[in-house]
Amino acid sequence: MSDPKETELQHLIFGSILVMLLLAVAIITFFIVYQKRLLKEQRRLQKVKDDYQRQLLGFSISIQEKERVRIGQDMHDEIGSALSAIKMLVNQLPYTDVESHQLISGIKNGLSNTISDVRTIANNLFPSVLAKFGLADALHHHVKVLSASNTLKIDMMIDAKFELNYEYELAIYRIMQELINNVINHANAKNLLIILNQTTECILATVKDDGCGFDAEIIEDLIQTGIGIKSIQTRVAAMQASLKITSKKDAGTLIEIHIPLNDGKDQK
Ligand SMILES: Nc1ncnc2c1ncn2[C@@H]1O[C@H](COP(=O)(O)OP(=O)(O)O)[C@@H](O)[C@H]1O
Ligand SMILES: [Mg+2]
Incomplete structure (x- = not known):
């Protein structure tokens, strides 16, 4: 028979250990739950922050675009029309001698070139084909115009209608x-x-050239310093898309952009 006092002590020790264990489990559970909540809250805040930043980016891009459209339309309507009117007047100037003939021809050529430049710049600022006919046609048109004045051979494959906003x-x-x-x-x-390919979930854009390329190490520098690449990144971020640049010195450059289609925000 064991001593009742000893049994009581054993019960007491066992009870205390049990209570301590339960307490430890409770503390650990509380800690895990607390950590999970904290993480969830941090993720929620990060999402709010990301959404806010994307909205800001979206606003600044849309303000920039509105300004471009305004300048483009003004250039086309005001400067383009004024130059065309001047050209019509110049066309009526009489040639009195060889010298005046050369002078007037020079003015006409200069005017024609400037009218064409104004039209190109205005169209870059406000791509009217895009507004009227959509992305695929606008890109085909852009490439056609470029191909006319460049020796670069451009192949473009677009298998999408892009019913986007x-x-x-x-x-x-x-x-x-x-x-x-x-x-x-x-x-x-x-x-x-x-x-350019479109699936139900995303748009994939690939641009590949066989030119001089650049060292992989300077990609980060280019991203930090180049205005063009920076502006691409801003637009990519606003669409929650991703950009991948692969390039090698003397081995061309490959740019891949993955644009997710979501929430119907991108739909017409
Ligand atoms: N396809 C390419 N092939 C070779 N170099 C390129 C290419 N695209 C960009 N770069 C390099 O990246 C730099 C940054 O480009 P970008 O940000 O568009 O600025 P910018 O065109 O105004 O110089 C360019 O100056 C050029 O050195
Ligand atoms: Mg550039």
């Missing part, structure tokens, strides 16, 4: 415009391949 189509158009400009201005490439 105007802001989305404009953002994608601006991104493609800048990427194509970069190939023309910096790559010294012979071939440019542009692919």
